[in-house]
Amino acid sequence: MTAGAHGALLVVGDVVTDIVARHRGPLAAGTDTAASIRKLPGGAGANVACWAAHRGCGDVRLVGRVGRDAAAWHERELLAAGVRPRLVVDEETPTGTVICLVDSEAAAERTFLTDSGASLRLGPGDWSDALLDGVARLHLSGYLLFSASGRALVAVALEAARARGVPVSLDPASAGFLTELGADRFLALVEGVDVLLPSRAEACLLTGLTDAAGAAAALSRRLPLVVAKQGADGALVARGGSVCARVPAVPAVPRDTTGAGDAFTGAFLAALLAGAAPEEATAEGCRAGALVVQRPGGRPPGAGVGPGRDKGDSVSRARGGP
Template identity: 65%
Template sequence: MTVTGPMTTGDAVTTGDALLIVGDVVTDVVARYRSPLAYGTDTVAEIRTLPGGAGANAACWAVRTGCADVRILARVGAGDRDWHEERLRRSGVRAQLVVDETAPTATVISLVDTSAERTFLTDNGAALRLCPADWSPALLDGVGRLHLSGYLFFSATSRRLTAAVLESARERGIPVSVDPASTGFLVELRTGSFLTAVDGVDTLLPNADEARLLAGRQDVSEAAAELSRRTPLVVVTLGAEGALVAQAGAVTAHIAADRVSAVDTTGAGDAFTGAFLAARLAGADPASAAEEGCRAGTLSVTTTGGRPPEEDGEPPVPQPGPPQAGRSG
């Protein structure tokens, strides 16, 4: 296994103030178009290649919100490992990237219409090949909170990894959060299987559609309340309507979001997750943390892509490179 970054036991923070995200690093191709898609011919669009991934995006937003030690474990293809590592480093994230010699880095084509709504075409690539051999309990040294990207629950290989990670976290008493990630993938996996896999986590962070699907309730408030009977804290993102906080079978807060002119909603939920987790790690109560999440989510939709805007310009497009030493799993 080849990894990058200084996340070693000897280098670990021992005060429990770090956030570890086990998730996905993705190459995003974002296409914003203003006229209806013309089947069988050309549609003019603004297209950009950007670093992304639910886990990586959340990590970057956690740093943006003030968390000083944010780490991510993910698997990428060899060809553009350096580009993704550099993007994360520039955002302040300590990356441990497992190099996959067989599969390329996951790629998502995000089609963004005039309402800023996005539709994804997803090639999971190396992301869902993260496996138990890539995990060590030592990665939890100095960690105060652990977050699992929901995408990891949608393949047998990465699901075995999540089981190992959850066991390690429980042994150390580290709180764990999960975002369900995708209604499409939840339907394929079956909601009961997902809920069983995340049994025992401390916080569930679905969007409204995911909450309705998982709870089997059409009313989102009822869905949030129902899910909180199973998971101690449930925070449901509502897009422009803010977020709901539910605990012990009841909705305890409805957080409003500021109204802005949205450009691209790609990664808005990731922004919410990163800011929410950073605030919780700093000691905020769930409602206050959800307010931080809504602020980040609102900011994220005013720019293209799922990461915080960079002050020094856009990163260069990754170029194919020769394979590097590593291990596939």
């Protein structure tokens, strides 16, 4: 399917369980800190898929890997959000878990403690070129690049997408893990990606520049389209070595910034699939980002079943190790 055709969004990435702990002020070392704690479905890949469905994409599919411990729960949550999951159930490794420490002061900044679990074992054996049937756009979570099996999967998926003319987007996902991987290695791995969606910190890490606009422009000399997310400062759209649009953020009072970038990406991709120009899609992303930070967790509000399907319309799940 060509880039301009209508079709499904396929997301390949992580599905994890978020433990969100909202506390006020600094953590008290060696003793108790009062917090509000919730268990929520999460994962960058899963969040992107849910937001794309929430913002109007009628056919969103997700490939991920989970442990048997939480497979049924995650599948139900994805179906309820309007996503068609293909969850590989790992019999040896539990579902990934992320502890999100959210400072409930004004900025609502978050710190992650990440055990990627089964999502680290998502690999080429979980891929089939048939996954691209009916797909108009492929999105890859950057977390895939932080394991050997994930990097191999990215290479296979990119080759298959290129063969079919399916455009590919990727979100670098984690400045911390990106530092460990290295900028040069990352940029070599994402060759062939059509749209890169870094945060400001990630764009600067990848270029060695301190200015977000300069970093976005530099990245757009290597990739066709770069959309740099800047939180409360909105987003930058860059092509051909220069910033061509600065899209303002939508004002919001943040409670939890977990998943803000994922919400942006999901809404951005849904808008692109609906025919929006990148600048218009970026504005949609900013609107979704403002919505998600006003509530705990990284998923959209509500759990309505997507149009044209019911809760029984799950794809079959594969099982076993890679």
